[in-house]
Amino acid sequence: MPATTATPDLFASLVDDVVATGAERVAVPTPATGETHHELPRSTADDVVDAVSRARLAQIAWARAGFAHRRRVLLRAHDLILERRELLLDLVQVESGKTRGQALEEVVQAAAVTRYNALEASRVLKGRRVRAGLPTLVTTRVRYRPKGVAGVITPWNYALSLAAMDVVPALAAGCAVVQKADDQGALSILALRRAFVEAGVPEALWAVVTGSAEEAGEALTDTVDYICFTGSTATGRRIAEKAGRRLIGASLELGGKNPMIVLDDVDPVHAAADAAFGCFSAMGQLCVSIERIYVHRKVAAPFTAALVERLRDPRLGSGLDYGSDFGSLASAAQFARVTAHLDDAIAKGATVLVGGNPRPEIGPWFFEPTVLTGVTPDMDVYAAETFGAIASLYIVDDEVEAVLAANASEYGLNASVLTRSARTAKRVSDALLAGSINVNEAYRGSFSSVAAPMGGVKASGLGRRNGREGLLRFVDAVTVSRATGILQLPRSGADVARLEGPFLLLTRTLRAIRRS
Template sequence: MRATTADPKLYASLTDDVVASGSETIGVPTPSTGETLHELPRSSADDVRDAVARARLAQLAWARAGFAERRRVLLRAHDLLLERGDLLLDLAQLESGKTRGQALEELYQAASVTRYNALTAHRVLRGRTRRAGVPLASTTRVRYRAKGVVGVITPWNYALSLAAMDVVPALAAGCAVVQKADDQGALTILALRRAFIDAGVPESLWAVVTGPAAEVGEALTDQVDYICFTGSTATGRRIAEKAGRRLVGASLELGGKNPMIVLDDVDPEQAAADAAYACFSAMGQLCVSIERIYVHRRVAGPFTAALVDRLRSASLGSSLDFSSDYGSLASAAQLERIRGHLDDALAKGATVLVGGSPRPDIGPWFFEPTVLTGVTPEMRVYAEETFGAVASLYLIDSEEEAILAANGSEYGLNASVLTGSRRRGQRVADALEAGSVNINEGYRGTFGSVDAPMGGIKASGLGRRNGPEGLLRFVEPVTISAATGLLTLPRTGRDFDVLAAPFLLLARVLRAARRR
């Protein structure tokens, strides 16, 4: 096991950046051993209010600094992320239990998001001229005003990339951020933030708070001008209700029960490799990972055999290098959740094709990647999001049957189609009810496309991150119209009488010319 570049002094240095006025701390364990990794300060509701107040002052100057200055700072932050890559990878692994490879995906995503927003914000958010309602009478333009202070609530599972996907576009748009970090991902987020502060982001412009959702999360949602949340659908509904009462916007990436369709023209070995990674990257503790596999009966035998062989021979471990294929569950609570879903399914008649057992010989929360068959609607695993280490396999006889089964869920976050024909894959993808669909990949094609929007439909959320859409959520459009003096609009009844016919003629001319 390679020596980590992190150490207790560094942990303490990072956690000093948490906005917390009291002395209370909580021990945060590492999944590799279950032992305490560091002590994390606890913020209070008053700390949240203080952080938001300071962020409001910092935001005024940041917005006035302009796109060029923000671009310079964010590009410097991008370079620092890459320079500090080993540290960020270590922290992501130590806090979440994922493998080096899956941590690397996070680092690459964070850097890509930073570069994209630094270079794109001006193009997307600069003011633009729009056609006036009455040509010659006025000119019209639209400018974008930063919303102010953005609240970001980030989960533990992909702390590095998910933080960047919400925080960086907010900064690029001229907003300030107060972020509630999950305990299990706080070090990673604080190290990410430190790179941006060292690049020139004012310290109070991006504040980090920690603590229980009932106090800190509620206070944050009560104070900010926009809220970004990634987490469960149940919590997302509560946040949406509160934001709605305050008439502030929200973007919510919520739960998923993501399907994969394996058609009868696949290479079974390649499809099994794609399915294994799509289901068990980060041990399935990923909002867009696959939990339902629909396999065409004609290829079910060789596909299933290849999937079982691949998972049985996979390497599980927690080393800070690239020697492991799969890592650990993140916590004891996650292990209990997996056991609950699995025990319920087995008691009601499901069968384990591969996996199904904890691996305490490796670490306290390791669990074998598990695939079930014979799953029926009365089982919890059938429709509930498991969020870790368990996927279910179903046989289908046609594309149509697969599409209906895949769409038969309250969720609509991500979906996948494996096929030997790109045209066939596109046809099936067009019929799926999901915010993102990957052809011959599980989730990384869409997840990594930072120029394209990402989000869910149905119970999987509201709004989109990434792409121009991810920037536009942090601004308010302001329409400004100015009279030209070349043509005076009517003000009296006599004026309207004189101009009625010309105005109606103008409307007909514009229609004939196909002018919008």
Template sequence: MRATMASPDLYARLTAEIVASGDATVEVPTPSTGETLHLLPQSSAADVLDATARARIAQLAWARAGFAERRRILLRAHDLVLERRELLLDLIQLESGKTRGQAFEEVFQAASVTRYNALSAKRALRGGARRGGIPTVLTASVRYKPKGVAGVITPWNYALSLAAMDVVPALAAGCAVVQKADDQGALSILALRRAFIDAGVPEALWAVVTGPAAEVGEAVTDVADYICFTGSTATGRKVAEKAGRRLVGASLELGGKNALLVLDDAEPIDAARGAAHAAFSAMGQLCVSVERLYVDRKVAGAFQRELVKRLQGAALGSDLEFGPDFGSLTSAAQLARVQSNLDDALAKGATVLVGGKARPDLGPWFFEPTVLTGVTPDMSVYADETFGAIASLYLVDGDAEAIVAANQSQYGLNASIFSGSLRHASRVADALDAGSVNINEGYRGSFSAVAAPMGGVKQSGVGRRNGHEGLLRFVEPVTVSRATGLIALPRTGTEYRTLVPVMVLVSKSLKAIRRA
């Protein structure tokens, strides 16, 4: 393993930028050894109020700076993210335990999101003329006004990329951001923020706070003009309730129990290799990763053999280089969660097809990628999100059975289909209840498509990030109408009596020429 570019001095410089007025700190471990990586300052509710007040002031100038200036700064930030990628990769790995290749997905995503929003914000948010209610008599135009301060609450699992996917469009739209970072991902976020500050983003415009969700997270949702939350469905419901009481908008990306369908015309070797990555990238600690495998019985034998071979031969490790195929779980709590779900399933009759053991010889929270068969509805792993190194495999007879099984979930975030026919796969995709569907890929197709909206249905969330939809979250549309004076609008009963026949004729004429 090569020496890391990160150091205690760097950790101290980065964490000094957290808005935290007190002396409280927490120890943050690294999954590679379980030892303390650094001490992280903890913010308070008062710190959130202070950060928000300063962000509001900074936002006024940032909004007035205009699209061209924001574009220039964000494109410079894009370049700095790529220039500093080795440091960012080190920090992601040290905090999350994922492999370097999977860490690079985060850096690539952050750069892509930044470039897209820098170049697309003006086109998406420039507004313009709309047809008035009475053509030539009334005009209408729409402009978009930044909402103010966005409150962004991000989890530990994909700290850098998920931060970028909410923070950057907010900045591009002219908003400020107060971000509540999870303790386990704060260094990655702070290093990303530093690249943006060095590119020209005012320091107060993007504030980072840390600390207990019950105090600091609540404070963010109490004051933000718009709320972005990524996390569990249970917590997302609470965020939605508060946003509803305050009458502010919110986008929520929540849990998933994502299904992968292997159709009868799939190439089973390729499908098995795709399934292995889709289920166990970041050790399954990804909202869009796969936990349910529905395999047509006609190709199941070859698929299972290749899946077992692939996972048994995979290299596990936490090296800071492009070597291991799979990394570590991120925390002791994650290891306990995976082991609990496995124990419950085995006690109730499930069978381990491959994996099934912790690997303390590699590190404190390593766990073999595990695939179960014989999973039944009375097992916790059947319907509940594991968010860890376990996937369940089911044999099905035909598309209809696979579709019904895939849709029998309270979640609907992501789905995957492997097939030898694009037409066949597309028909099945149309029948799936999911916010995104990937064909012959697990999640990276939709996840990397930053110009396309991403989000869930059912209990997997509301709202969308990415694409124009992701930018429109952060603005309020304002309609400005003007009376041209060509014809005076009626104000008295007599005037209405005179103009009603004219207005009826106008309405019929507009329909005749297909004008909306």
């Protein structure tokens, strides 16, 4: 693995930015070797409460500074992200084990999210005049007030881009943020935060804490005004329950068992290339990556042959360059989960079409991209999210069977359709139960569309990040109405009786001219 451009002094400097007062530290390994890369301080519940208190004070001035100031700061941060891209790429790879190309997705996404929210926040949140219930007698406006302090809990797998997708719109809306970073992604997040601080974001306005879910995570959900979480459905449900008891809002992007439908009019070789990337980008450790492939029987043989050929000799590696197509699993826990799913499936009769082997000669958690067939409902890999280097292939006889199978899941995060027909693509897309649907692509089309909402249905979560919806979650709508004084509104029964006729005439007139 080539030497990173980052230095131990930089790592120490970054971890010093964590809000943590105690002496406890945890060793964080790098997937390239499995050895300790750096030590990370642990935040206590008191540290979290202190960070939220200081963020709350900083938020008052930040909100009052206005959209123009926030836009200037965020655009400077955007430029610093691009200037520091090599460092950010290195940190993402060192922490996650993904390839340079997949790390680049994160850096580009973080910049795009920052640019979008910097430029669009004032248009989306500037407030507006709405039609009053009593035209000319009352005027009504809607304005948006920042919620205050947003809590953001991000996972290790796409630490940089997922942080940006929650933190930046909160900042653009005038909120403060206290973020709990996963140990495996903290350096990337801290380096991103430093770019924003140097661009003009007050240090207390975006605080980063670490530590256990039981202590730091619980304390965060107990004290903030809004909570964003990306992670497992089980944890998301617990956070939603706690937020519900406190009557605060939450956006939750949770698990997925994402399907790809391959229809009978595709080019099998081209479709196989799309499937291989969609299943094994970041080694499948991506919330929107594909785990289930439903291929039409008419093209099943050539598609399967092309998929096996493409994955037969994968270019695996951890180099800080663009020489590898597939990286490593991120941790020993991820490696254990993948092998457990594979062993269970094989023991119950599944067949390995390609892959299925660890590659310890490359690194301790490297694993070949693996495609299974003959997967049945009694296997763990059938319905449970693997979140790793395994995909299952099923043969279907027609489009309807494919859609029904794709929808037969508790999850509904992302889905993909491969077809040459625009009409077919629309018909199938309309029938799929997922928060995002990609045609002739696996996930990058919707994932990169930062002006469009992203999120799941069913057990894949609630709320949306990105787009207008991603900004609006961080504000409360406030309605302000003013009586014009042109005519006194009724105050007594006699007043109501006198104005009943004019009010009814007004109501009927608005209906006749189709005015809401």
